Amino acid sequence: xxxxxxxxxxxxxxxxxxxxxxxxxxxxxxxxxxxxxxxxxxxxxxxxxxxxxxxxxxxxxxxxxxxxxxxxxxxxxxxxxxxxxxxxxxxxxxxxxxxxxxxxxxxxxxxxxxxxxxxxxxxxxxxxxxxxxxxxxxxxxxxxxxxxxxxxxxxxxxxxxxxxxxxxxxxxxxxxxxxxxxxxxxxxxxxxxxxxxxxxxxxxxxxxxxxxxxxxxxxxxxxxxxxxxxxxxxxxxxxxxxxxxxxxxxxxxxxxxxxxxxxxxxxxxxxxxxxxxxxxxxxxxxxxxxxxxxxxxxxxxxxxxxxxxxxxxxxxxxxxxxxxxxxxxxxxxxxxxxxxxxxxxxxxxxxxxxxxxxxxxxxxxxxxxxxxxxxxxxxxxxxxxxxxxxxxxxxxxxxxxxxxxxxxxxxxxxxxxxxxxxxxxxxxxxxxxxxxxxxxxxxxxx
Ligand code: PHE
Ligand code: NA
Numbered sequence: 001x002x003x004x005x006x007x008x009x010x011x012x013x014x015x016x017x018x019x020x021x022x023x024x025x026x027x028x029x030x031x032x033x034x035x036x037x038x039x040x041x042x043x044x045x046x047x048x049x050x051x052x053x054x055x056x057x058x059x060x061x062x063x064x065x066x067x068x069x070x071x072x073x074x075x076x077x078x079x080x081x082x083x084x085x086x087x088x089x090x091x092x093x094x095x096x097x098x099x100x101x102x103x104x105x106x107x108x109x110x111x112x113x114x115x116x117x118x119x120x121x122x123x124x125x126x127x128x129x130x131x132x133x134x135x136x137x138x139x140x141x142x143x144x145x146x147x148x149x150x151x152x153x154x155x156x157x158x159x160x161x162x163x164x165x166x167x168x169x170x171x172x173x174x175x176x177x178x179x180x181x182x183x184x185x186x187x188x189x190x191x192x193x194x195x196x197x198x199x200x201x202x203x204x205x206x207x208x209x210x211x212x213x214x215x216x217x218x219x220x221x222x223x224x225x226x227x228x229x230x231x232x233x234x235x236x237x238x239x240x241x242x243x244x245x246x247x248x249x250x251x252x253x254x255x256x257x258x259x260x261x262x263x264x265x266x267x268x269x270x271x272x273x274x275x276x277x278x279x280x281x282x283x284x285x286x287x288x289x290x291x292x293x294x295x296x297x298x299x300x301x302x303x304x305x306x307x308x309x310x311x312x313x314x315x316x317x318x319x320x321x322x323x324x325x326x327x328x329x330x331x332x333x334x335x336x337x338x339x340x341x342x343x344x345x346x347x348x349x350x351x352x353x354x355x356x357x358x359x360x361x362x363x364x365x366x367x368x369x370x371x372x373x374x375x376x377x378x379x380x381x382x383x384x385x386x387x388x389x390x391x392x393x394x395x396x397x398x399x400x401x402x403x404x405x406x407x408x409x410x411x412x413x414x415x416x417x418x419x420x421x422x423x424x425x426x427x428x429x430x431x432x433x434x435x436x437x438x439x440x441x442x443x444x445x446x
Contacts, residue, residue, distance in 0.1 A: 025324030037285030042211035051228035067243020094398030098237030107358035114153030123310035128301035162352035195276030204275035218445035226388035235392030404430035
């Protein structure tokens with residue numbers, strides 16, 4: 001457990017790119033849009049934004065801070081820091097539940113990564129060209145109904161992830177993140193532009209930003225908070241692990257703000273691109289996990305240059321999914337490497353195969369096992385619900401409570417470059433607003 005075993009990020013930029021690579025992914029485009037649609041629109045969006053600012057930001061900062069002070073994998077970081085502060089290693093549970101969450105999330109994340117790969121190929125072969133809503137829906141239904149195809153795409157995606165993590169070339173991807181992220185933003189803007197031509201942009205705007213508070217339930221609030229955790233890669237030990245590579249010179253709050261603004265902007269753009277298409281084609285916003293796959297191909301199939309733009313979009317989406325997936329596998333591998341005799345390559349293979357196997361169960365929820373329900377949920381929904389609505393908020397709560405209540409208040413303020421009123425504000429938000437927010441959301445959803 002030596003501090004020397006960890007190299008530090010070559011630069012502040014490298015760290016921002018890695019954190020952004022983890023944050024920006026399917027959560028922004030695929031999951032955000034379908035959750036908004038499922039939860040009835042604007043109220044969900046606004047609650048989500050509030051959760052990002054009041055809960056997400058402080059927890060992101062707390063995770064980085066724990067990682068930077070602990071300098072190790074999440075579990076060891078929490079244990080060591082707790083010991084130094086004379087506390088029981090019960091805090092280790094916080095780190096452990098994060099690694100468990102990363103493992104469970106990757107299993108279904110890879111299935112959707114597979115869909116994205118499959119749509120990349122579909123764009124090249126012109127499968128969407130000139131299709132109407134029925135045609136595009138039929139393509140998606142065909143994919144879902146084919147467990148073999150789903151397994152092949154899921155396997156291909158997982159194989160890419162394992163290959164990259166095993167070779168330890170993650171850092172090599174940072175440069176790519178730097179160029180491909182802006183490209184993704186540009187393509188999203190093109191899609192929003194297409195949405196404006198549908199004549200239903202106003203309807204989409206109202207759907208996303210004009211709330212019907214009467215329809216808000218505890219369930220919707222919990223879903224919004226779960227999305228905030230998921231999209232920022234919080235409550236999984238991932239940001240803690242990144243923090244462990246972080247130099248003292250990095251301004252945690254400023255960096256968190258940068259990452260969060262980018263992540264949120266991409267999600268909102270995705271919504272503004274997708275919902276005009278939904279309304280223009282008489283589709284249902286509550287379509288579920290297939291929402292982007294039955295809407296965006298319509299745009300690409302019917303706009304000039306759509307084939308090449310579609311190809312670029314799904315390639316970029318797959319790339320964004322890959323960088324997130326890599327960050328999900330890393331903590332699992334890091335833990336196995338430090339706690340077992342396995343080498344990095346073996347640890348990656350063992351972890352990857354275990355995740356892959358669980359992913360098979362998840363993808364069968366869309367076909368052969370669609371009537372196999374646990375607590376009324378299929379395996380896919382169960383994995384998603386249990387992690388985003390339970391494990392992540394709980395782990396994140398542990399992280400913020402630890403920083404706010406267990407670490408020395410003055411040293412934390414100093415580390416965050418805060419003094420005076422700002423230090424007080426951080427103190428209040430981290431001790432009360434964020435944790436009470438998480439607890440209230442839990443309670444209100446019961
Ligand atoms: N934040 C990623 C996204 O929005 C998903 C993710 C979750 C990545 C958890 C890492 C950890 O797609
Ligand atoms: Na995200």
